[in-house]
Amino acid sequence: MNTYIALFRGINVGGKNTLKMKDLVSLMEALGAKNVQTYIQSGNAIFQSLKEHTQLSEQISLAIQQHYGFAPNVLVLDQAEFEKAMAENPFPEGMSNPRSLHLGFLARPPGQPKLEELDRLKSESEQYHLTDRVFYLYAPEGIGRSKLAANSERLLGVPMTDRNWNTVMKILQLIESKEKQ
Numbered sequence: 001m002n003t004y005i006a007l008f009r010g011i012n013v014g015g016k017n018t019l020k021m022k023d024l025v026s027l028m029e030a031l032g033a034k035n036v037q038t039y040i041q042s043g044n045a046i047f048q049s050l051k052e053h054t055q056l057s058e059q060i061s062l063a064i065q066q067h068y069g070f071a072p073n074v075l076v077l078d079q080a081e082f083e084k085a086m087a088e089n090p091f092p093e094g095m096s097n098p099r100s101l102h103l104g105f106l107a108r109p110p111g112q113p114k115l116e117e118l119d120r121l122k123s124e125s126e127q128y129h130l131t132d133r134v135f136y137l138y139a140p141e142g143i144g145r146s147k148l149a150a151n152s153e154r155l156l157g158v159p160m161t162d163r164n165w166n167t168v169m170k171i172l173q174l175i176e177s178k179e180k181q
Helices: 019-029 054-070 079-085 092-096 115-121 148-155 165-180
Strands: 001-009 034-036 045-048 073-078 103-107 127-130 134-138 160-164
Touching: 001 034, 001 054, 001 160, 001 165, 019 034, 019 054, 045 165, 054 073, 054 079, 054 165, 073 079, 079 103, 079 165, 103 148, 103 165, 127 148, 134 148, 134 160, 148 160, 160 165
Parallel strands: none
Antiparallel strands: 001 045, 001 073, 034 045, 103 134, 103 160, 127 134
């Protein structure tokens, strides 16, 4: 069985698109997922499945739409992809302030990202790095007022879901605890 990470975008935010995590677990189990475990209400699930992960994103989103009336963006990564994204973090200095380091997981490689515009929006303290599947952002002053953070998905031209380093580390811990079971 393969271990996967499902990253949901746009659930349980601002009282919209409400989905209880216990209901998400039941829904995923109905789709054949095993050992489903969630982390925080904003939508992170670790699970195992025999299915290919490229099919799972669409299946999960469609099932949520059928049962709850909205279709969130769901990005499913296999364990190797997730761990590679962590290992390739180009900003180790951000790990000491984990809320300032963000990994934007991309639905697909960006075709024509607008890098010049990203550079113009970047504050002096911010740094970013783009790979085919991850937009790394180190924002030591926080992302709440960051123009770069607010506009990065639009300028990259692909759906993205963002997690800070704290969340990424917690997901990794959950994966590792599953391996010990």
